[in-house]
Amino acid sequence: MKIFANAAEEEAITTAEGAVRRVLSYGGHLMLVQFTFPPDVTSLEHSHPHEQIGYVVAGEIDLFLAGSPTTRLGAGASYYVPPNVRHFIRTYAPTVLVDAFNPVREDFLKQG
Secondary structure, three states, rough: EOOOOOOOOOOOEOOOOOOOEEEEEOOOOOEEEEEOOOOOOOOEEHHHHHHHHEEEEOEEEEEEEEEOEEEEEEEEOEEEOOOOOOOOEEOOOOOOEEEEEOOHHHHOOHHH
């Protein structure tokens, strides 16, 4: 459990596609994670058993979500990814996303 977090002080993990992931607060069944992407990045297509809600803090992305039309999202937009649904994003500008996961992404806690 981590009750308080400051993104600038959290461990930064660089993902395979070049995003920087920082685990923020988590506990019980909920986790908050910040992702910072450079422009012109396509994340890996994937799915996971977690519910995911995301918020675009800055930047611009296309969200590819199986069963839904590709949607362009900018700062202030949010999205929901159901469990086990394949998805990925493409960035068009430096982008910051904040994602909440339920349950906690145990794989992210083993990052360092």
